[in-house]
Amino acid sequence: MTVTLQDVSMITALPIEGKPLCMSTDSEGWRQQMEALIGMSPQEPEVEDGGKKYRVPAGAPFIWIAANFAHCPEDADDEVIQRYARVYMWYVISRTIFADGTGKNAPWMWLKALTVFDNKFSWGSAALAYLYRQVINC
Numbered sequence: 001m002t003v004t005l006q007d008v009s010m011i012t013a014l015p016i017e018g019k020p021l022c023m024s025t026d027s028e029g030w031r032q033q034m035e036a037l038i039g040m041s042p043q044e045p046e047v048e049d050g051g052k053k054y055r056v057p058a059g060a061p062f063i064w065i066a067a068n069f070a071h072c073p074e075d076a077d078d079e080v081i082q083r084y085a086r087v088y089m090w091y092v093i094s095r096t097i098f099a100d101g102t103g104k105n106a107p108w109m110w111l112k113a114l115t116v117f118d119n120k121f122s123w124g125s126a127a128l129a130y131l132y133r134q135v136i137n138c
Contacts, residue, residue, distance in 0.1 A: 005128055012097070014124035021113060021126035027058030030108045034060070037115060038083050040068060058108040065091050065106060086114050097127045101134075 009016045034041040042064045065087060072084040094106035113121070 003128065003131060005124060008124045008128045008131075012124065012127065014097070014127055015120070016122055016124035018120040018122040021121045021123065023109060023113060025109050027108055030058040034108065034111065037111060038069075038087055057105050059094075059105045059111075060108075061105055062091065062095065062103075086111070089114055097123075098130050101137075 005016055008014060031041040031044070042060045069084055069087040069091075072081060076084070090106055090111045094100075094110050098107070098110055100107065
Protein backbone atom coordinates (compact mmCIF):
# COMPACT_ATOMS: atom_id res chain seq x y z
CA MET A 1 0.00 0.00 0.00
CA THR A 2 1.32 3.45 -0.83
CA VAL A 3 0.20 7.05 -0.85
CA THR A 4 -0.57 8.24 -4.36
CA LEU A 5 -0.85 11.68 -5.89
CA GLN A 6 -4.62 11.26 -6.02
CA ASP A 7 -4.61 10.49 -2.26
CA VAL A 8 -2.68 13.69 -1.58
CA SER A 9 -5.10 15.68 -3.70
CA MET A 10 -8.19 14.20 -2.06
CA ILE A 11 -6.91 14.42 1.53
CA THR A 12 -5.19 17.81 1.46
CA ALA A 13 -7.02 19.60 -1.38
CA LEU A 14 -3.63 20.79 -2.61
CA PRO A 15 -3.36 21.43 -6.35
CA ILE A 16 -1.67 18.63 -8.30
CA GLU A 17 -1.68 20.45 -11.61
CA GLY A 18 0.51 23.40 -12.41
CA LYS A 19 4.17 24.28 -12.43
CA PRO A 20 6.51 21.90 -10.65
CA LEU A 21 7.82 23.31 -7.40
CA CYS A 22 11.50 23.13 -8.33
CA MET A 23 14.02 25.41 -6.74
CA SER A 24 17.57 25.49 -5.60
CA THR A 25 18.15 24.26 -2.07
CA ASP A 26 21.33 26.34 -1.90
CA SER A 27 21.25 28.27 1.35
CA GLU A 28 24.06 30.70 0.55
CA GLY A 29 23.08 34.14 1.85
CA TRP A 30 19.75 32.94 3.23
CA ARG A 31 19.74 35.42 6.13
CA GLN A 32 20.06 38.41 3.81
CA GLN A 33 17.38 37.02 1.50
CA MET A 34 15.08 36.38 4.46
CA GLU A 35 15.56 39.95 5.65
CA ALA A 36 14.65 41.20 2.17
CA LEU A 37 11.47 39.07 2.15
CA ILE A 38 10.15 39.43 5.69
CA GLY A 39 12.18 42.27 7.19
CA MET A 40 14.25 40.27 9.69
CA SER A 41 16.04 37.00 10.30
CA PRO A 42 17.05 35.02 13.39
CA GLN A 43 20.27 36.04 15.08
CA GLU A 44 23.40 34.10 14.27
CA PRO A 45 24.40 31.72 17.04
CA GLU A 46 27.04 32.76 19.52
CA VAL A 47 30.54 31.42 18.96
CA GLU A 48 31.64 29.06 21.72
CA ASP A 49 34.89 29.59 23.67
CA GLY A 50 36.77 27.27 21.32
CA GLY A 51 35.72 29.36 18.33
CA LYS A 52 33.41 26.61 17.16
CA LYS A 53 29.90 27.38 15.89
CA TYR A 54 27.03 24.97 16.10
CA ARG A 55 25.64 23.96 12.73
CA VAL A 56 22.43 25.91 12.26
CA PRO A 57 19.89 24.88 9.62
CA ALA A 58 18.94 27.48 7.01
CA GLY A 59 15.62 28.72 8.33
CA ALA A 60 14.01 29.96 11.48
CA PRO A 61 12.97 28.30 14.73
CA PHE A 62 9.19 28.13 15.14
CA ILE A 63 9.58 29.90 18.49
CA TRP A 64 11.26 32.84 16.73
CA ILE A 65 8.50 33.03 14.11
CA ALA A 66 5.77 33.02 16.77
CA ALA A 67 7.57 35.66 18.84
CA ASN A 68 8.03 38.04 15.91
CA PHE A 69 4.95 37.45 13.73
CA ALA A 70 2.14 36.37 16.08
CA HIS A 71 0.00 39.46 15.50
CA CYS A 72 -0.18 41.66 12.43
CA PRO A 73 -0.47 45.34 13.41
CA GLU A 74 -3.99 46.71 12.97
CA ASP A 75 -2.76 49.74 11.03
CA ALA A 76 -0.60 47.65 8.68
CA ASP A 77 -0.37 48.59 5.02
CA ASP A 78 -0.68 46.02 2.20
CA GLU A 79 3.04 45.27 2.15
CA VAL A 80 3.11 44.43 5.87
CA ILE A 81 -0.05 42.34 5.57
CA GLN A 82 1.52 40.34 2.73
CA ARG A 83 4.66 39.85 4.80
CA TYR A 84 2.67 38.49 7.75
CA ALA A 85 0.59 36.30 5.41
CA ARG A 86 3.76 34.90 3.80
CA VAL A 87 5.27 34.11 7.20
CA TYR A 88 2.01 32.52 8.38
CA MET A 89 1.85 30.27 5.31
CA TRP A 90 5.54 29.40 5.76
CA TYR A 91 4.88 28.46 9.38
CA VAL A 92 1.84 26.32 8.54
CA ILE A 93 3.38 24.38 5.64
CA SER A 94 6.60 23.83 7.60
CA ARG A 95 4.60 22.44 10.53
CA THR A 96 2.27 20.24 8.50
CA ILE A 97 2.95 19.38 4.87
CA PHE A 98 6.72 19.76 4.91
CA ALA A 99 7.49 18.90 8.54
CA ASP A 100 11.00 17.70 9.29
CA GLY A 101 12.17 15.27 11.94
CA THR A 102 13.16 17.92 14.47
CA GLY A 103 9.88 19.80 14.65
CA LYS A 104 11.82 22.91 15.64
CA ASN A 105 12.59 24.83 12.45
CA ALA A 106 10.88 26.20 9.38
CA PRO A 107 13.28 25.55 6.49
CA TRP A 108 14.30 28.55 4.40
CA MET A 109 13.49 26.89 1.09
CA TRP A 110 9.73 26.91 1.79
CA LEU A 111 9.72 30.64 2.50
CA LYS A 112 11.60 31.11 -0.75
CA ALA A 113 8.81 29.19 -2.55
CA LEU A 114 6.27 31.70 -1.22
CA THR A 115 7.94 34.75 -2.76
CA VAL A 116 5.27 35.10 -5.44
CA PHE A 117 1.68 34.56 -4.32
CA ASP A 118 0.21 34.01 -7.78
CA ASN A 119 2.48 31.18 -8.92
CA LYS A 120 0.42 28.16 -9.85
CA PHE A 121 2.65 25.51 -8.31
CA SER A 122 1.69 21.87 -7.97
CA TRP A 123 1.94 21.82 -4.18
CA GLY A 124 0.42 18.34 -3.99
CA SER A 125 3.20 16.86 -6.11
CA ALA A 126 5.80 18.60 -3.96
CA ALA A 127 4.15 17.30 -0.78
CA LEU A 128 4.13 13.72 -2.06
CA ALA A 129 7.76 13.91 -3.20
CA TYR A 130 8.75 15.35 0.19
CA LEU A 131 6.84 12.60 2.00
CA TYR A 132 8.62 9.90 0.00
CA ARG A 133 11.97 11.55 0.64
CA GLN A 134 11.33 11.73 4.39
CA VAL A 135 10.30 8.04 4.48
CA ILE A 136 13.49 7.02 2.66
CA ASN A 137 15.63 9.03 5.11
CA CYS A 138 14.11 7.31 8.17
